[in-house]
Amino acid sequence: MKTKTWVTILGMPVACGFVLLAGCGGKKEETAEQPAAAPAAAPTAAPVDPATVATVAGTVKFEGTAPAGAKIDMSQDPACKGTNTAEALLASGGHLANVFVYVKDGLGSRTFDVPKQPVTLDQSGCKYHPHMLGVMIGQEVKIVNSDPTTHNIHPQPKDNREWNESQPPQSAPLDKSFAREEILLPVKCNQHPWMKMYINVVKSPFYAVTDADGKFEIKGLPPGDYTLAFVHEKLGEKDEKVTLAAKDNKTVDETFKP
């Protein structure tokens, strides 16, 4: 017989075997289009260098005639002896107070230490002081009742947990904190329907509330491109872009219309 035949005879099963082996040699593994391990190019969270920090400040104006503050009827509780004007829209001389200004975008993945110092929310004259409060996530809010009457503090958040606690006169301050970012988190007192204020829970320490002259200032920002948000409880939000170089001192003004 010819060698060819032998080769065929012996070769066939071997070939078969190989074919089979190849056939069952495991499934082809799909290769990921993008390696899952590599995270999206995140801005490197460089520590803030105090030597290069910039400041942004400005004034918030109100265009048009501000409505006179609505009178509050506090007669339902004789213990309330505060000023009887509502604080929803405070604009004197075209300057808008109680606007919350914060860095909405541009800080990347930087994280900031939560201040150990609590911020205080005082209830006196059956009003909240301040009316617009900024606080960092996890930072303590110390709630004090300086009135001779009982208040209850009732935040009605969208993204945080709701609670409602009674605080009689001369009782110990309540220590609370909020775990998630939330702008314009309303707080009210159910016993004094006019009592209302807003807490703004933010991730960074770069925020401010405009004073009676509409002025604000945010210090200590590392150089970069930022979006500043101006938030007013009635007039809504306005955003401004700002680029800060090292040691910059920039002014960003904002105008709200009724």
Place this chain on the structure above:
Amino acid sequence: MPDKPIPENDPIVTKSLAPHYVICMVVLMATLFWALWDEDFGQRPWKTFQHEWKSRYSAFLKTARTQSAQSQKEIENSPDYQKLKQDYEAASKSAESRINELRERLREVGAKILAVQDGPGHFTDRRAYVTAVTYDIETTASSSAKQGKQRDLDAYKAEPSTVEMPDGKVQTFKNFGELEEVYNDLKNERTQLSAELGELLKPVTEKKELMDSYLADHMVSLTSSQLLNLQNSVESLTPAIRQINVNEHAANLEREDSAQIVDRCESCHLGIREPVNLTAAAMSLPGKKPDEYARAFTSHPNRDLLRIHDSERFGCSPCHQGNGRATTSVEKAHGTYEHWLWPIFRAGNYEAGCQICHSADMVLVNNDVGWVIGEGKDLFRQRGCVGCHRYEGYDKEPEDLLSIAQEIKLLEQQKKDHLKQADDFMAQADKAATNEEANHLNDRAVALKVENSKVDLRIMQLDRTTKSLLQDMKKVGPNLKDVRLKLNKNWIPVWLKKPTDFRPTTKMPNFRLTDEQIRAISAFVWQSGLTDPPPKHKPGNAAHGKELFETRGCLACHSIGEGDQIEGGTFAANLTRVGEKANYDYLVRWVHNARERTRPYCPYEKKDIGPEDYKKKGVPFVFDLDHSKCPNDGHELQVQNMTVMPSLRLSETDAEDIASYLITLRKKSPSDYADASFMDDPQLKEQGKKWVRFFGCFGCHELSGLEDEGRIGTELTAEGSKPVERLDFALLTEVAERGGNEPIKDPEDLARLPEGPAKEPWYDHQGFFEHKLAEPNIWDQGKIFNDETEKLRMPNLHLTKEQIRALTTFLLGSQENPLPPSYQYKPLDYRKDIQEGWWVVKKYNCMGCHQLIPGQKTILMGLARYQDAQEQLPPKLLTEGARVDPQWLLRFLKNPALNDNDTNRNGIRSYLQVRMPTFSFSENELGKLVRFFQALSRQPFPYIPEEVPVLTAKETEMARSLFSSTAAPCLKCHATGDPVHDRTATAPNFLQARGRLKPDWMEQWMLDPQAISPGTSMPSGLFKRQDGHWVFSGPTPPSFQGYDKDHTKLLVDYILQLTAEEQRRVASGMGRSRAAVTPGPPVAAGSGGRGVSK
């Protein structure tokens, strides 16, 4: 012999069989390899899965362990843990020496016991002999033999025995008695020592447990050692089929009540029940996208569900379907091949599995919202599918009515039989031979008469149920007998053309009517309508009407606005253009009381009864729930419109105002509609009736002369288990089998397909339902028609993608249940009350206003008006059954004003603008609702109120000081009945607590109202725990010195005894002179009762 020449072509020399052998060998070899391949791969693909599982899972566990070890270390370093550890160490150290001592003693005693009891001639041996002989003596009959044996025994007992003690000494016991005594003493000593050791060890083990549970509680995942155990078990895994044999009657699979579940799903889905959370990403190979293995190895996404439905009892396929026994390929196991009737439910329709056993549940899980299957159930009901398609459990009232009528007939017959039999007995008794027999027969006759009284009472009960059922019967669409009173005539044909053109969100589907059909149908509807004119009304104040409309709660069901501007609920009609179609006078009547009928309907005579019928009998034309008998024949009448719209108890003027506002809602003038006087053409009427019958309009609407028509569609109760061949794909079968080439071309209908245009083959139930719902006449494609009646009738329900997905899920799960009854959720206890209650709750859209499940959003919550005024929202009913006395609830649901004369108000929350309407529930539904709320809170039913202790003068004084304390000024927010004060009130009057609230609930409420009604105005923190009691958080007067009961309880008792007078006094004491001067209006629950002792 000359040699024969060898033939030239000798086959032995020239031919070879080698090629044949080679071929055979190749074939055999190939078969061998094939068999080997099949062994591991071909027939057992799950083996590859298990190999992969082994390597991937152990790799996963390895990384998990390092992470876990790290976090474990962190926890162990935490001060809390360290403290526990120190405690443990201190405890074990202090007890250590004594424990060791005890252990040593125990060891010694144990050895002594062993020495005394074991061995030849020792205690156990001798005792056995003594017992045996004693038994022998007792069973011996003759007394002489007994005595002989007794002597032997005594002699044996007196024998001494020697024992070598563990310390090597040999001890001799002089007789059996002494040996026994020593043995028993040793045993007692051991028991005492063990008990003492246990006592000593207890605190130590407790501390150790504290330590371990602290660790387990604070670890996010499992502890390192737990993970190690898992890893060891996975590494020692050998490939094997993993099978769930459901044990229920497994021995006999042929039995009817056998579960017949043998699921091998876990042979590939190995991670389903693992105690760690496995995601597809975590199970992928490093740097690779999740492949088929990674997806198969994930853990069950809903562990809570798995916990309720224990896999060992349920297996997998009862919920997911598929072919649980198949192991040869993924397709076979998932049942996605043509020979398996129940393919696995795909993503998006998973919840179809719930419907199989939970078809009686309108709401699946008490603590969850957002179920696709739940939306499907709601849609099926709200959209009126049940008007054409029967579905078991839906729209049950007509069926119940029928069965009750039959039962009454049976009972009547039974009564007759009883009477006859009783007569017979009495006749026999009269002629009986003895008095005894006569008395016996008479007794039997009496028993039958008593039985008949019971039957009579049962029939009366059934008559009441009939009345209830008539009251409960509702239609999805409006009563078309009233069209002439209610509608702008010219608007009707425009509406029928395409209802969504007029009102995009309407429930009325598009019927694809030809102009001819429209003319005929509108003519029939118009001409068969009642002609009685509604009473005339003067025009109202539209501005006030608008305010009422927005504040009374209309928007919980109705919506206003179109497109993005839409506000309100989808339960009832969008009213944006109602002014174009409605007649003002009719609208006033409707708003005032939608249930008010023009004429009552007599189901017995099958006609609407008018004033003329009443006049003939000389009775006034008055019909309502109290006057519901037909003047002609005394049968129960349908006296209400069959609508779920309740009465808001508005005054007539308010109703006029709202109607005046509604009539202004329009885009064009009613007079702009083209004249439709053809509707008066009597010739069109008959033709119209034919079409109305054809399209089954009476399924949703009341229509004269068609009240008793049956449903025109197919029954859908088991539509999901119909073999796919019985679903009529018509000429599209081929297209569906091949996939691609989507037959729906209309862009609007195409957008309704949940998965978009078909790419894969869709010849299955899901494909059928989705296409049918997206374009109901799709199966008409390619057919040739001689007549309109040959076309498909099902109208287009203009559903969205999500709605079609929900309805498809519902239909897929609508199956003849293959499981034994014990697997189906058909509870008979309180859970049945819950099941029944949800049907009523959903029927009347209670959840448009009230929150019944934590986290559930009501329609009103979403309205802009309430964003800043949440205290103006209707109360949450999360604990209603535990809160109120069921008897009170019954009264309240009957009449939420809680007052027979002054009804234009809320009975409890008078400070709310939104109004709890009167639904005029039937007795049947009232009962269901009350039982539902009790069951939902697991409260006993019936409820027996506890006796409220009468407070002493001192206690009253103390309670009053709490009640009026500046630290908890109750009356600041709670209504007092003083109108000036109540303007700012945000909570109910305390005088209504008695008879309404359960004392336990009140106490719980005072302690933590936020945990009962999240977001409530009532603050928490009024009481604190002190020395095992609840104590007021604010300052308390000196009278509380030494008071050692719960302050909450005191306050509850006080409130339950509060009188109007006391409340006024307290209110005036709080510096509000007005409250003292103005006496409040009488309060329903406040009058009478015990006074507060002074």
